[in-house]
Every structure is written in structure tokens, then in C-alpha cells.
Amino acid sequence: MKKILILGVGAQGSTVAQRMDEEENVSEIICADADPAAVDNLVKILKKGKGKLVDASDIDSIKEAAEGVDLIVNGLPLKFGKNVLEAALEVKCDYQDFAATESIHKNWVEGIKIMYDVYGKRFSDIGKTAVIATGSAPGLICVAARHTMKYLDTCDTIYTIVYEGVEAKRFLPFWWSPVTALSDMAGTPIAYENGELIEGEPFSRPIYRKYDYLDKEIRFVEHDHDEPVHMGLNAKEFFKGAKNIYFKYAGAGVAFAEPLYRAGLLSKDTETIDGKEISPFNLVLKHIPPAPKYHDEIKEIIEEGLVSDTGAMVVEATGTKDGKPVRVETHVFAPGLAESFNRAGLTAEMYLTGQGGALFTKMFVEDKYTQKGLISSDMLTFDQVDYYRQCAEELDITMDTKVIDLN
CATH class of the missing domain: 3.30.360.10 (Dihydrodipicolinate Reductase; domain 2)
Incomplete structure (x- = not known):
């Protein structure tokens, strides 16, 4: 059974939370945001939801919310990406986000290279998987x-x-x-x-x-x-x-x-x-x-x-x-x-991006990722692609x- 922290409960995060609420292999969904009303509105419609207020500018605040979770799903603005990555590494859990962060390097292309090379090794060293760029496009x-x-x-x-x-x-x-x-x-x-x-x-x-x-x-x-x-x-x-x-x-x-x-x-x-x-x-x-x-x-x-x-x-x-x-x-x-x-x-945008992202989360829940380290959504194996397509067709x-x- 998986315990998931969803950081950021906007359109993407809330859709992932609702989809994971239906998954048998999910035991708890921690819905975290700086906005208490957004957290409360989401948690009250979930069976497995638990609310948490988080200041994403503070790594310790993220770590506290993430204690004991198997996966962090990062639905926050891009500027918080580095903090969430570091928190995931410190609590030793898997990681997923919807788009490349802009907070690692002033040039976001160089930031992506750092994610592959540096963060990829760091996640691999602790035996965990990070999957980035998992919305609709990219994703x-x-x-x-x-x-x-x-x-x-x-x-x-x-x-x-x-x-x-x-x-x-x-x-x-x-x-x-x-x-x-x-x-x-x-x-x-x-x-x-x-x-x-x-x-x-x-x-x-x-x-x-x-x-x-x-x-x-x-x-x-x-x-x-x-x-x-x-x-x-x-x-x-x-x-x-x-x-x-x-x-x-x-x-x-x-x-x-x-x-x-x-x-x-x-x-x-x-x-x-x-x-x-x-x-x-x-x-x-x-x-x-x-x-x-x-x-x-x-x-x-x-x-x-x-x-x-x-x-x-x-x-x-x-x-x-x-x-x-x-x-x-x-x-x-x-x-x-x-x-x-x-x-x-x-909306169609919320449906495609949120549902597209939730399918990558489902692959974590179902232990479909064999890779350790950091990959982007274009690096799936053909077997993983087939599983994703099969689940997408149901939607x-x-x-x-x-x-x-x-x-």
C-alpha cells in the first residue's frame, strides 16, 4: 500500500488526488498546500485524504509533510522545484512532477541537464525513482x-x-x-x-x-x-x-x-x-x-x-x-x-493534464517503473508505454x- 504526498492542490494536483483515491494500492493521500481553503475543499471529497499546510519555500516544512510517504507528487509552481527535489531525497521517497523546474539553474536547459546528471545519480544512489515532465505536454x-x-x-x-x-x-x-x-x-x-x-x-x-x-x-x-x-x-x-x-x-x-x-x-x-x-x-x-x-x-x-x-x-x-x-x-x-x-x-485542459499526470502516478502505485534515478516522460520503455496507453484508453x-x- 502506498502513501502519497501531493504538494499543490490546484487543477493538476487535485485531479491526481481524486484519481489516486480510487486506487486499491493507495492507503493515504496527504493533500498539502499553503492555501487552507484549497486543502479543505479537496480533502472533504476524498475517502483517503488528509490535509496539511506547507510552506514550500521551507524545505523542512516539506520534509515534515513527507515523513513516511512513498511518493511526492509536485504540483507546485516551478520556482519550488529544487526544494521539493531536495526534500524527496532527504526523506528517501520517489518523486514526480509535471514540468521541469526553473530553480536549479538560471538557464532552464542547463537545469534539465543537472536534473538528469546530478539528481539522477542522487536518486539512483538511494534506490529511488524520479519522473519529471508528466502532464499532457510534456507528458x-x-x-x-x-x-x-x-x-x-x-x-x-x-x-x-x-x-x-x-x-x-x-x-x-x-x-x-x-x-x-x-x-x-x-x-x-x-x-x-x-x-x-x-x-x-x-x-x-x-x-x-x-x-x-x-x-x-x-x-x-x-x-x-x-x-x-x-x-x-x-x-x-x-x-x-x-x-x-x-x-x-x-x-x-x-x-x-x-x-x-x-x-x-x-x-x-x-x-x-x-x-x-x-x-x-x-x-x-x-x-x-x-x-x-x-x-x-x-x-x-x-x-x-x-x-x-x-x-x-x-x-x-x-x-x-x-x-x-x-x-x-x-x-x-x-x-x-x-x-x-x-x-x-x-475543463478539457484540466482533464487532459490532470488525468495524464495521474496515469504516471498510477504507474508508481502499480510498481511499473523499473528504472532507478531520474527519467523524463520520454524515457519510458515500450512496455511502460503500452501500460500507459492501456490505462489512458479507460479514460x-x-x-x-x-x-x-x-x-
């Missing part, structure tokens, strides 16, 4: 990328592609944290090109795709995301020697943020305007509504009406199979907003793969 999409490799002997280029096509009639540009969304929009995109990690320009190098299940051609652009970094660093061992790996993004959030970026309104540098010091980023952020997360709020948005309720998550990989050039496409299908709400009272999250002959 689920990385599982899809690994699955795609089954159909190739060699790989040259991989595109990981996400289209956030859910759009409400009310002004709601982002379905997740606006500060995270805007920071990513203005961040420097990283691509893996010709075997090297390179920096790009936000919203640059567009590609266009028209998939059968979308009613129009979509323009996808460069975006600051983790997948090319993780997969690029692991290309030789896990991605058939791929030389080029990209993340391409589209949706209402991109359409909203791109002109702001080009106008300089996503800059975090302060400017003097009419005698007042103002950060354009903070000014824009102040006028963006928070992502909906409560049942009645989501219900109201749906009842007001939606402009669209669609999306796409695709992995496209070109390479060879049996000496012939091919392109392999894996399309991920999942419930949209209306269906996610009907099934679980969640109506499916993968459809097709091989296209390029001769």
Missing part, C-alpha cells in the same frame, strides 16, 4: 512520441504539435495559469536541429496542417516548451537517432498573445509612462481572467456558449522502415470541454497511429 505527448518510434528503424525529424482549439464566447484566452501562459508565449523557443539545441524567436517558423478531424488549416508556430530539450538530449537512445525535434503550437492563446508580443507588451522590463514605472507584462496580466477551475464557473461558461470545442495533439516523425522512407503520425484523441465537464466536472484518451509511405 502524454512524450508517451505518444515514444510509441511512434515502434514504427521506425531510424528517425530524422520529429514534430510535436499541439492545437488548443477550445474557445469560449466570453473573454478567456487561456485555460491554464495566465502568468505561465504569457511567460511561455514570450519565452525563447528551443528546437533540436542538426543534432544541437538552438534558440529561436517566439511565433516564428510556421508550419501549416489540415487534419481530417479539423474544419480548417491551422498555422502552428515555435513556442517555448520542454519537449525538444528532453527528447533532443535523449534522441540517440530513445528516438532512433533523430537529428531534428520541434514543438509547434497553435490556438486561441497564440492568436491572442502574438500581436501583444510583437507590440512589446509581453516584456517584463519596466517602462516609464506618464511618470509611472510600469511593466507591460504585468499590465496585460492584470486584465486577463484566471483560468476557470470550479464546477459552477465551468458550467456557466459552457451554458453561455462556445465558439469551438476542438483541438489536436500530434506527433509526426519521418525516417525509415525496412529501408524505405516513411512518415509516422500518432494522433492523440481526448474529450473536449463539454465532454470533460460531463465526465469529471473539469477515453486514445492514440491513433498511421504509417505513410513517402516513396
Whole structure:
């Protein structure tokens, strides 16, 4: 029986807690946050839940909450990542998070390398497993990328592609944290090109795709995301020697943020305007509504009406199979907003990211990780990928793969 500490009970953490509450091999779920109301609201709907207030800026506070647990699931903001990693090592438990921390090194790419090399050895030395980047993207999409490799002997280029096509009639540009969304929009995109990690320009190098299940051609652009970094660093061992790996993004959030970026309104540098010091980023952020997360709020948005309720998550990989050039496409299908709400009272973003993350937690609970040390979600074995896919299908999250002959 597993005892789990979930740090951060927002959309991701609370979804994982609810899913683990249903698992026979889980004995207790400690729900920890700095917000007592958020903790109480979650614990009261769980059978195995226990609330705890934690100051994540204090490692000792995390260690106290983690005493005796088998696994820490880190759903906190990225700035707390190093503290949670250190606490997990000190109490000697397994570790999971949803995205790479920014607190290990001022350059987050170097931080990922440190996580692999330094923290990987430290977790291995105590016989424990840390799995990072376990949401939907990165996370689920990385599982899809690994699955795609089954159909190739060699790989040259991989595109990981996400289209956030859910759009409400009310002004709601982002379905997740606006500060995270805007920071990513203005961040420097990283691509893996010709075997090297390179920096790009936000919203640059567009590609266009028209998939059968979308009613129009979509323009996808460069975006600051983790997948090319993780997969690029692991290309030789896990991605058939791929030389080029990209993340391409589209949706209402991109359409909203791109002109702001080009106008300089996503800059975090302060400017003097009419005698007042103002950060354009903070000014824009102040006028963006928070992502909906409560049942009645989501219900109201749906009842007001939606402009669209669609999306796409695709992995496209070109390479060879049996000496012939091919392109392999894996399309991920999942419930949209209306269906996610009907099934679980969640938005589509909360459903896909939370459920995607919970499946990685389930793999801890079921002792499916054979690796010791630190791995990212793109480093699963094919057996682990198959188990993940099997569990995802029970949540109506499916993968459809097709091989296209390029001769």
C-alpha cells in the first residue's frame, strides 16, 4: 500500500488526488498546500485524504509533510522545484512532477541537464525513482512520441504539435495559469536541429496542417516548451537517432498573445509612462481572467456558449522502415470541454493534464517503473508505454497511429 504526498492542490494536483483515491494500492493521500481553503475543499471529497499546510519555500516544512510517504507528487509552481527535489531525497521517497523546474539553474536547459546528471545519480544512489515532465505536454505527448518510434528503424525529424482549439464566447484566452501562459508565449523557443539545441524567436517558423478531424488549416508556430530539450538530449537512445525535434503550437492563446508580443507588451522590463514605472507584462496580466477551475464557473461558461470545442495533439516523425522512407503520425484523441465537464466536472485542459499526470502516478502505485534515478516522460520503455496507453484508453484518451509511405 502506498502513501502519497501531493504538494499543490490546484487543477493538476487535485485531479491526481481524486484519481489516486480510487486506487486499491493507495492507503493515504496527504493533500498539502499553503492555501487552507484549497486543502479543505479537496480533502472533504476524498475517502483517503488528509490535509496539511506547507510552506514550500521551507524545505523542512516539506520534509515534515513527507515523513513516511512513498511518493511526492509536485504540483507546485516551478520556482519550488529544487526544494521539493531536495526534500524527496532527504526523506528517501520517489518523486514526480509535471514540468521541469526553473530553480536549479538560471538557464532552464542547463537545469534539465543537472536534473538528469546530478539528481539522477542522487536518486539512483538511494534506490529511488524520479519522473519529471508528466502532464499532457510534456507528458502524454512524450508517451505518444515514444510509441511512434515502434514504427521506425531510424528517425530524422520529429514534430510535436499541439492545437488548443477550445474557445469560449466570453473573454478567456487561456485555460491554464495566465502568468505561465504569457511567460511561455514570450519565452525563447528551443528546437533540436542538426543534432544541437538552438534558440529561436517566439511565433516564428510556421508550419501549416489540415487534419481530417479539423474544419480548417491551422498555422502552428515555435513556442517555448520542454519537449525538444528532453527528447533532443535523449534522441540517440530513445528516438532512433533523430537529428531534428520541434514543438509547434497553435490556438486561441497564440492568436491572442502574438500581436501583444510583437507590440512589446509581453516584456517584463519596466517602462516609464506618464511618470509611472510600469511593466507591460504585468499590465496585460492584470486584465486577463484566471483560468476557470470550479464546477459552477465551468458550467456557466459552457451554458453561455462556445465558439469551438476542438483541438489536436500530434506527433509526426519521418525516417525509415525496412529501408524505405516513411512518415509516422500518432494522433492523440481526448474529450473536449463539454465532454470533460460531463465526465469529471473539469475543463478539457484540466482533464487532459490532470488525468495524464495521474496515469504516471498510477504507474508508481502499480510498481511499473523499473528504472532507478531520474527519467523524463520520454524515457519510458515500450512496455511502460503500452501500460500507459492501456490505462489512458479507460479514460477515453486514445492514440491513433498511421504509417505513410513517402516513396
